Amino acid sequence: MARENYEEQLDRLTGLLATMSREAGAAIRGASVALFDVDRAAAEAVVAGDAVLDRYRAEAEARIPEVLVRHQPVASDLRLVVCALRIAASLERMGDLAVHIAKVVLMRYPVGVVPASAVPVLTAMADAAARMAEKAAVVLATRDHLDAAQLALDDDEVDAAEKRLLSLLVSGWPYGVESAIDLALVGRYYERYADHAVNVARQVVFLVTGTIRL
């Protein structure tokens, strides 16, 4: 009976983390709209919305150790605490990175940050990042290591796109140093976002299988 209650609590916790993942996905999609459409309202919404993820993280952090100590923990439960806290931290950080992108947009507004020649490569990063947040939510629900492996492939795509972006910027970029730095940083934010999404999936797999390899 106590154990059943424990499973229920774990499911609620996983559900909270999946909700965080969808929020992080909404944040990066909003930031990408702001970036490509030079949409100030979208950027401001991302900045304002970040408090939601911060609250969820606090809620997860309060709940995770309580789930543990109310029950006789076994070794895999200890691992769960560490993994769940890492997942919550990564998801909150993904929100922060979306905010960083939104703030670059606000800093340059009404001037756009992305010249036409950089749209394809940054769109590839933005789409992959948004996809990864959705997939991370799926992995949290299914705890399926094949779903998790998908995220590593998306991450490779983001890394490759970041390399293409940097090549573009250093090959006679005609929009000046400030523009190049803005875009290099935006590229880095997407890349870090993707890394954290992979980390979420990796922690879930670790939780289920005890091995970290994807």
Place this chain on the structure above:
Amino acid sequence: MARENYEEQLDRLTGLLATMSREAGAAIRGASVALFDVDRAAAEAVVAGDAVLDRYRAEAEARIPEVLVRHQPVASDLRLVVCALRIAASLERMGDLAVHIAKVVLMRYPVGVVPASAVPVLTAMADAAARMAEKAAVVLATRDHLDAAQLALDDDEVDAAEKRLLSLLVSGWPYGVESAIDLALVGRYYERYADHAVNVARQVVFLVTGTIRL
């Protein structure tokens, strides 16, 4: 008796975190030597040495929940788990950021990354970052919120220096876009390093006082 044993375990845990903090300090000092002296061996040592911090983090993560579950935890112990895991995560990440700086050096070697005109501002960042890691180790030992407040001041210095660096890069930087991007990213790595050092101090204060404000 059990409680005494618990305190001992906590002290060992804090000691491990303080060791991590000193390792993170050594890493950023090594990365800064590599950066300013164009010293390949120093850069390689930072990259190779990062495994130590990764191992410490794994050790901390294994030990933290065990300390908790072997004893009757009270509310502040639950907080301790979350804080200690956050601290371990920040310290490991500080090592990663030092590695990122070292890798920029290796990528451009034997060409130096920092032209003379950027040395003062980057030295300010490097010195403050190294100082902050040492202070974080002190805070872990003393758990004194006044020591912790010091780190916020250093962090302001790093943020101000990063702004100066970016201004320098966008005001007719004569070394090309690639150089500007390298330096903007190096500046960001120092800035993130400093943020994590502040986070370490903040978590310690939270642990002791129950409030997060510095």
